Amino acid sequence: MTVPRGPAPQAGPEPPADGPGTAPGSDPAELLGRLGGSWTWLLGSAVATLVPGIIVLAWPNGTLHVLAVLIGLYLLVTGGFRFVAVFGQEHGRRLPGLLLAVLYVLAGVLCLRNPLQTIAALSLIVGIVWLVTGMLTTYAALAAEALPHRGVVFCAGVLAAVAGIVVLALPAESAVALTRLLGLWLVLLGLVELAVALALRAALRRARTERRTSTPTAA
Template identity: 80%
Template sequence: MTVPGGPTPQEAPNPSSGGARPAPPGDPAELLGRLGGSWTWLLGSALATLVPGVVVLVWPAGTLHVLAVVIGLYLLVTGGFRFVAVFAQERGERLPGLLLAVLYVLAGVLCLRNPLQTIAALSLIVGIVWLVTGMLTAYAAVAAEALPHRGVVFGAGALGVVAGVVVLALPAESALALTRLLGLWLVLLGLVELAVAFAWRAASRRAPGDGRAGPPAAA
């Protein structure tokens, strides 16, 4: 899940106040940072989680092959969202978000590379990704004292941790059971991410400037 972090919109660094030299106009990193720091990018990330959850819930009779493909695509798309969001961070804070983006992409590739894998393997991949992401999201919410709507962000992280623990600790015995379990958690995580996106939108509207919400932490 991609959630906001770093300085609030009101505390965005001012290039004219000294410090790091601003990126030249048209710089790809700056353009990606503006995109990744917008609340609409958070909204897109939330929809990338919510839509697959709805798909697997309304199609519970799908085979394990179909489920692995849907989950693999979800992980790849989410990894792409997280990679762009990394550029909205300060340069020294990008490594954790970049590693998590790579984790999502690798997990997606594993799901798509062998979609006929066992139920246990699919549960293990998704459970680990959610657990690690949820822990880092909760940590970001606690550590960033100036983060607006910290409670919402912390709730998103806590839900990710619970989702990862449940998937890892309660292995499904059939493709149907795994489909329902993963679909339910995807929908819940997607709804919480929607709440984070709209909360960040409200924070950006209260802040002066160009409407950029500030650096989102891919955690």
């Protein structure tokens, strides 16, 4: 789950913070921050979670090799989305997001490095990733009072934690059972991320509307 930036969304162009002789927006960190804090980036993260979930649910008889490759690609892509989203957060809240991005990438590499691993190993990797993600997301929702749509983020964190606990406590005995379990949770998590992205878009539109109405018209 990609947590949006803490402060309320700002509408309109921000004043350039670059020094003389520097083109506005030329700082890579600033560009990544704008991208990671946008609702379209959150939407892309939701799609990256939904698509593998739909694929594994529609193809439950796939081999364990195919399942491991799909999960590995999902973890790598999600790790990339989370890394960029880190730059859209305040400096004091970037460390948990960065740790999650690294965790996702490492887990994805483990799945792709040995796709013929056992069902128990694949369940362990995914379960730990989701459990840690859920705990950190829930903590972020409780600790950041200025976080927009805290309720949705909190529900997403709880859902991810429950998904991790279920996968760890009830390991599937076959590739088909594991596929259906992981596919179901991926679809649920993707739908929650989609709700967060749409909520952020609505908040940005409200902010733009309020800014237009509060700006005095020139004589």
